[in-house]
Amino acid sequence: MPDKRILEMKGIEIQFPGVKALDKVDFDLIAGEVHALLGENGAGKSTLIKCLTGVHHMDAGKIIYDGKEITPTSPQAAINMGISTVFQEINLCQNLTVAENIFVGRLPMKRRHRIDWKGINNRASELLKRFNIHIDVTRPLDYFSTGIQQMVSIARAVDIKAKILILDEPTSSLDENEVERLFDVVRELKKSGMGIIFITHFLDQAFVISDRLTVLRNGRLVGDFYARNISKIELVRQMIGKDMEQIFALKRPTVAADATNMLDVESLGIASKVADVSFTLKTGELIGFAGLLGSGRTETAEMIFGVTRAEHGTIKIHDREVRIHSPLDAINQQMAFCPEDRKRDGIIGDLSVRENISLVVQSRRGIFNPMSIKEQAELADQYIQLLGIATPDAEKKVGELSGGNQQKVILARWMATQPDLLILDEPTRGIDVGAKAEIQRLMLKMCAEGVSVIFISSELDEILRCANRVIVMRDRCKAGELPGESSRQEDILHVIAEGTATGEEA
Numbered sequence: 019m020p021d022k023r024i025l026e027m028k029g030i031e032i033q034f035p036g037v038k039a040l041d042k043v044d045f046d047l048i049a050g051e052v053h054a055l056l057g058e059n060g061a062g063k064s065t066l067i068k069c070l071t072g073v074h075h076m077d078a079g080k081i082i083y084d085g086k087e088i089t090p091t092s093p094q095a096a097i098n099m100g101i102s103t104v105f106q107e108i109n110l111c112q113n114l115t116v117a118e119n120i121f122v123g124r125l126p127m128k129r130r131h132r133i134d135w136k137g138i139n140n141r142a143s144e145l146l147k148r149f150n151i152h153i154d155v156t157r158p159l160d161y162f163s164t165g166i167q168q169m170v171s172i173a174r175a176v177d178i179k180a181k182i183l184i185l186d187e188p189t190s191s192l193d194e195n196e197v198e199r200l201f202d203v204v205r206e207l208k209k210s211g212m213g214i215i216f217i218t219h220f221l222d223q224a225f226v227i228s229d230r231l232t233v234l235r236n237g238r239l240v241g242d243f244y245a246r247n248i249s250k251i252e253l254v255r256q257m258i259g260k261d262m263e264q265i266f267a268l269k270r271p272t273v274a275a276d277a278t279n280m281l282d283v284e285s286l287g288i289a290s291k292v293a294d295v296s297f298t299l300k301t302g303e304l305i306g307f308a309g310l311l312g313s314g315r316t317e318t319a320e321m322i323f324g325v326t327r328a329e330h331g332t333i334k335i336h337d338r339e340v341r342i343h344s345p346l347d348a349i350n351q352q353m354a355f356c357p358e359d360r361k362r363d364g365i366i367g368d369l370s371v372r373e374n375i376s377l378v379v380q381s382r383r384g385i386f387n388p389m390s391i392k393e394q395a396e397l398a399d400q401y402i403q404l405l406g407i408a409t410p411d412a413e414k415k416v417g418e419l420s421g422g423n424q425q426k427v428i429l430a431r432w433m434a435t436q437p438d439l440l441i442l443d444e445p446t447r448g449i450d451v452g453a454k455a456e457i458q459r460l461m462l463k464m465c466a467e468g469v470s471v472i473f474i475s476s477e478l479d480e481i482l483r484c485a486n487r488v489i490v491m492r493d494r495c496k497a498g499e500l501p502g503e504s505s506r507q508e509d510i511l512h513v514i515a516e517g518t519a520t521g522e523e524a
């Protein structure tokens with residue numbers, strides 16, 4: 019049977035103020051295939067999807083869907099046609115129940131216009147069971163993890179019998195098991211003939227699940243490739259126009275033998291969250307925190323930074339005990355913390371790039387010492403350059419930047435405070451390979467200048483590339499500490515899985 023092309027986008031163009039976000043882009047999708055859409059931050063991936071789903075109106079181009087030319091005018095119109103999206107930001111209603119979320123906008127009625135609650139709850143349960151998810155669908159959505167929430171979003175798409183399912187960075191906040199589960203579902207959907215568009219910055223994942231890969235760069239199509247015909251290295255070259263070895267030529271910090279202790283954490287803990295974590299961090303040293311989501315990595319960082327208050331234990335800075343009861347205390351101790359959930363804890367979409375970057379520097383200077391617009395602009399321009407933030411200028415609203423570039427703005431905000439201790443929680447999530455290397459390089463440069471860095475990441479290769487030491491968290495405890503230089507990914511995985519280093523007795 020010949021391949022059935024269910025979607026053909028031809029010559030798509032769209033101009034935003036100051037950026038040609040898409041320039042004559044072609045894209046097509048075959049029934050039953052997973053087609054990855056790849057490219058650097060700001061390449062135009064989300065915009066292409068938004069043209070297809072009627073969020074943006076394209077300036078030129080044609081969309082042929084199921085043999086007919088269409089002009090989607092709204093996301094709802096696209097959904098009605100069978101084109102369903104799970105967005106980068108989850109677009110469900112947190113306070114509705116799981117079942118309501120699956121059926122919102124199309125609740126089945128019984129006689130006399132009464133909603134058939136029992137019916138929808140049963141149907142929602144059944145639907146999720148198909149994906150091997152056994153949960154109470156009458157609980158509000160925000161009771162569940164992001165992974166489950168995403169599955170709910172997909173279940174909704176399946177139930178409306180979508181022909182095309184679009185996943186825009188669905189795995190960026192999932193742990194490994196959740197990713198596996200998502201992929202199992204995707205494989206099922208593929209078999210049923212659904213066409214799936216998968217946007218991701220995890221290239222390994224793109225290779226595992228995709229049949230084809232399309233690469234965009236600066237709003238232009240670079241090409242489409244069969245996954246089986248292209249290597250990862252070649253793919254990176256296509257995405258950023260440079261070799262992987264070249265961009266990842268990094269050297270971990272050199273910590274002087276007589277380096278002083280920057281941070282000394284002893285038996286820090288909160289009964290329900292983290293048990294007795296102890297470690298030291300030297301001036302200019304970089305330690306990596308590895309472990310699964312929920313293993314206590316973020317919770318430890320939050321205690322150190324005063325986001326949550328430790329119930330016991332001590333924190334010493336330069337060998338002096340300090341009390342940190344709030345982030346402001348931590349900021350006054352020259353600490354900076356770039357949180358994991360930047361959507362929730364950081365981005366102010368309606369403010370400009372300049373204002374977002376200057377925010378913490380300004381608050382540290384106090385209200386009686388305001389930064390002039392010129393100072394703010396200089397600071398912003400410096401970091402736009404340094405991090406390669408793709409924006410026409412510093413006055414653009416952050417909400418209008420691509421997802422990855424929004425993250426870079428938050429990173430810039432904290433780097434700009436010139437801290438002594440910088441805590442980065444998953445700083446490279448959602449960030450493209452080139453920028454990832456850039457951020458790693460910047461961390462290492464800061465270490466060379468005497469900054470100490472705590473680097474939390476789920477990507478073991480990047481931890482091993484940069485860290486002097488690796489602390490492995492497991493079940494809310496520190497399970498081990500490994501040297502960065504001589505350890506391998508398997509060594510870390512072993513501690514994550516077993517709680518002990520290879521060869522050690524449990």
Ligand SMILES: Nc1ncnc2c1ncn2[C@@H]1O[C@H](COP(=O)(O)OP(=O)(O)OP(=O)(O)O)[C@@H](O)[C@H]1O
Pocket residue numbers: 034035037039057058059060061062063064065066408409418419420421422423448
């Ligand atoms: N609503 C908007 N208004 C103005 N410019 C926009 C808007 N949405 C996106 N852009 C710009 O269009 C370009 C493409 O952005 P897009 O979000 O498609 O990138 P992306 O490939 O999805 O990147 P990421 O990997 O960071 O999510 C960027 O330069 C972005 O700043």
Ligand SMILES: [Mg+2]
Pocket residue numbers: 063064065106420421422
């Ligand atoms: Mg995007």
